[in-house]
Amino acid sequence: MLHHTHATKQFQTTTQLQSEQRRHIEHIFQLGEGLDTPCLPAQATIRRSWLRCLNDYQLDPTHPRPARVVPQQTLIEHRESVDELLHVARAGVDQLYGQIAQLGYVLLVTDHRGITVEFRGDPNQDQQLRKAGLYLGADWDERFAGTCAVGTCLHDRQAIICHRQEHFDASHISLTCTAAPIADPQGNVMAVLDISALQSPTQHESQNFSLSLVTLYARMIEDAYFLQRYRDCLMVRLDTSREFVHVNGRGLIAIEENGQVIAANAVGRELIAEHQHRWPPWSANHTPMLGELFECEIADILSINSGTDDQLRAFRARASNTIHFISLLEPRRPRMSQRATPSASELPEPLARLGADDPAMRKVQKLAERLRNEANVNVLISGETGTGKEVVARALHESGNRAKQPFIAVNCAAIPESLIESELFGYEPGAFTGGRSKGMRGLIPQAHGGTLFLDEIGDMPLALQTRLLRVLSEREVMPLGANTPVKIDIRVITATHRHIEEMIQQGEFREDLYYRLNGAQLRLPALRERADKLFVIRRVFEDVAAERATRASPRLRADAISALLAYSWPGNIRQLKNALAFALATSESDEITVHDLPEQCLSQRITRNVAAQIETNASEALSGSLIDLLKQHHWNISAVARELGVSRPTVYRQMQRQGIVPPNWQG
Template sequence: MAVITVEHSSVALCTSEVASLDNGPKKIPFRRNITVSLCAAQRHHIDTLLCLGKTLQGATINQRDIIMRSWQRCLHEYQLDPSKPRPVRVVPQHILRTHQESVDELLHVGRAGVDRLYAQIASFGYVLLLTDHAGITVKFRGDKEDQHALRRAGLYLGADWNERYAGTCAVGTCLHEAIPLTCHQREHFDASHISLTGSSAPIMDPQGNIIAVLNISSLNSPRTLQSQAFALPLVIHCARMIEDAYFLHHYRNQLILRYDSSREFVHLNGRGLIAIDEGGNIIAANSFGRELIKAHQRYRPSLTSQTFPRATQLFDAKVVDLLSIPSNSDDDICAFRVRSDNSIVFINLIEPRRNHLRPRPTPAEPARPAPPLERLAGDDPAMNRIKKLAHRLRNESVNILISGDTGSGKTALAQAFHSISERAHHPFVTMNCASIPESLIERKLFGYHPGSIPNGQAEGEQGLIQQADGGTLFLNDVSDIPLHLQSRLLRVINAGELLPPGTGTKMDIRIIATTHRSIQQLVDNGLFRKDFYYRLNGAEFRLPPLRARADKHYVIRRVFEELMEQQPHRQVLHLRADAMSALLAYSWPGNIRQLKNALSFAIASADSKEITVQDLPHECLSPVHAKNDAPCLITEQTTHASLPDEQAEQLHALLRQSQWNISQAAKQLGVSRPTIYRRMQRYGLVAPNRQG
């Protein structure tokens, strides 16, 4: 029987005793008379680690080299005791916010990649973590039904997965080794983590330093490591996508060489990215680009230095050849030879945005605002088709039907359509069909002559149709017009005449109608005249909901700027990246109208020069952002979620303690004053001097 003594612990266990452990929980005495109750698997794992000393006498431990190195660090460098599993550490809210702000730009740029990866893994029971360079979880995606179990396991927002504290794990060991890896079940150092499986990949900044780690983890997975064969390549691919998106965003004002060994993939997913100046000097490169630079340094050892080489030293080309790529090829791609190995790569030149270099207009030549139709959308394909069709039809004698969800911008499109047509200098007359009582619709549309209406105006009243002569009659929510009035409107459209009591008057109007309902379904149900529908529908524009638009970022920016322009005396505010990320992640059931309300609320409630996620209405926050806005109840030793009642009780106690001083309470919780007011409203808390 061989006895192995391990330096960091006074415990001496024999290998035969390890084999004799049964499957029931036992109390094993450790040094300082501390007793820990563990299951058999955890006890066996602890004993295996205790057998890991500088030499192994009579024991065989078969582990991958990378895991073995980490175990050695945990034992000898970090002095972690495997006999004492450590509680999950979750940093307080104000500390978490600091870590999130340190990767603010990355969180904003990487949001789409994180969402896409989670959509691929959620059905398999995985959760997604994004940590900063210190191993603190700054973004989390997981099933809400499992949140209590996930919190207990440390798979949650704010959890500390640094190897110095958590031991060998996917995130911490990935950070230390700077390579992608999977840490599967008993490869974890801490016995409380041996049911977990995680796969992580580092995300590098353009200088090659780790700024974040992307991780997917599972509470329960098959025993074999081979079961995770799909997970690591998936995480690596997504991490590279986020890293490249961050690179392109960070160097958007620089020339960038994007290259690949296949011409077909350069525009779609070129692997190499190298930022250069106009002299051909390399400023930065992504991971793939840095590998090419390392190959060059091996190829020309005498040129090796701490600075990057010139692009012309990597590729067999002159600077003018690289800068002339857009004009020398129909597809903006040219082939060049790599000097280090004579291979061929295909390069595309991404030119910088020049907006910041354009001279500002002089006072005598003020900048012209973009046409109303152009301001409606950025680069959304569906909206671009609508804009092109609107331009073609702007002066045609066809009526327009605009359909779309409530708040999707139908009125704005109608006004923009009128403004670009020859009728722009004539009236744009609006009738909100849903808000006018049915008994008044006919009078509003057609007006009346003097004395024809009891209790009417003595001089009579001009109808909306007559007011719109030469211009546009805008029928908002046209599906709410009663059937009998549809007949009269149809006659006006057919004959181009206004026929109130008396002689007819020739009219020249274009009708633009909107609806958020399916008029075809109303026609099928006998609630809308088919002939009236076809007369209105000379051309139909179907507006996509905000959640489906590719230009949400543009729409949010435009609406925010328009709201700020309406308040010229207010201090200049800007949207911080965490607020923009939350706005982009929200589904917006109320579309652009709801977005305007949310941004108006944020502008009114912001107490600094920037709008953060804390200033947004609570209903606009995703579950993760909403958790960020909750009171800080998690300490380093707390692993369970606090209930809303407990949150309200703690906030109430804090307010009483501060004598209902909102500023003091906000300072103690590390949030803004508007956040405290929102929480008070949410929990029904009212200051004593406001009751009654």
């Protein structure tokens, strides 16, 4: 009997919902036809979004779409792109969820494309939540899901409630969702924080508190991310209330020691905007001095911690004439030339030098530390071009017990296919025409006792892969023309920027060799993803300046740092190094400013297909004049690569494509 009543009730609810959905669809069409009735949503943002759905995205309200959850691999890629943010946000996400879980809400964090990359919800409601799209991997892009809190928040870049019938898609009209954007230090939305519930009271006002809560947490996460990003910098924290500066100072501004602003959080950017009387407020090309924003000397700011008991001081903002209370946060890490970090100091020096505090790099450093004396574990280093694969291979070698033995680096893309075998294995006198009369000791035997680093392993021809496999399993090589094999004891490190798994599927790389080489894998992060980007910029600047050794001590000004931080670096550390070398070579003063940087570093951030893009750029740059350039540089490939701002392998690849063979390789 109980069962029966329950079934009847469910049936009524379903039919009731269906008629509500029909009415909802009618309302959407009414708006589309330009009618205005009291049943239509009051919020202008919602109305505009409905019209976008109808007119721009051509969504059909009569065809509600089931929630779309992206495949696992795609989800992993989306998560990776906001990995650092998620890491920083975790505590805030858990705290917020702790406050709303009892009220029947779930919590979502999406990336800037609307894909749910973090989720908290009641596992007992798993089925229903998944069906409603309240799930890890769910796609809430407005163009797909229609008007919804996440998608519309992403479009309008502001916090929003999307309550029940305000959703566009009829299958979402029982949901209530509230979302707020999370912006990066440049003000670009990089994620959205959302809380949603399957059921809620009908009144819109019931969600006002959700809006305050989500907005508050989004700001806290944004600020935590900002503090993490700029923790190597001096930072001022400010608020118009003296009591709140230390606990919740709303403004954060990272500065150089001379008071030059490097970056600011949302409140800080507004303050700068007031000063600059323009919008958008933030431009890497124009960063003011703190003394331009407030009536103060930089010395007043720098002495805050020692000057007053409560460690804050009041300054008047020049633009608004309001008083701000300012406290000073010292950098958490040692500045500029102090290289070691507390955790890094436990690492051997060559490994500690690789990074300051980036989660992916820390993983690499820790794993390398464990592997440094494990010569039997072959290490594969992967990462985009210019991320420092060879530098890491050397650091691994130098930190281990083979440090005093040879480190032989072989670029498989740089040696012509016809010579690679003799170069690697060596040859006996008279083994082939064109060879040296005394024969040659191959690169593999040269690495005996030490480390052999095979760069661009994906470019090794298939036939040679078979021979390499044999060398690795038998631990001996047979030089060309020799009768007896030579015993070798080598540690093998390989590197690639290609997807070897895909090459295996296409039959271009031997699977058994891959497993043999991939005893452990070190994945290097792209420069644009590194949390310690500032450290890398400063470190590379020091290296480049030291190499030149022509100036006393050049300085990188804050405006230049800010531009370098904002750029996406498709060519990674190599490109950064080239940009800084260019700036040092062409600047007329010891202070490198944003105006000294190559123009490309000031352009918009590139986010997609970066590796492909640099290859294309390189191809274009190289297409006509490569042979002339090579002749001009007396066939010095490194010099040509430097001039073009590309890697040596890229030059080699282009040479291969264009059939150019250096004179000393022609038999």
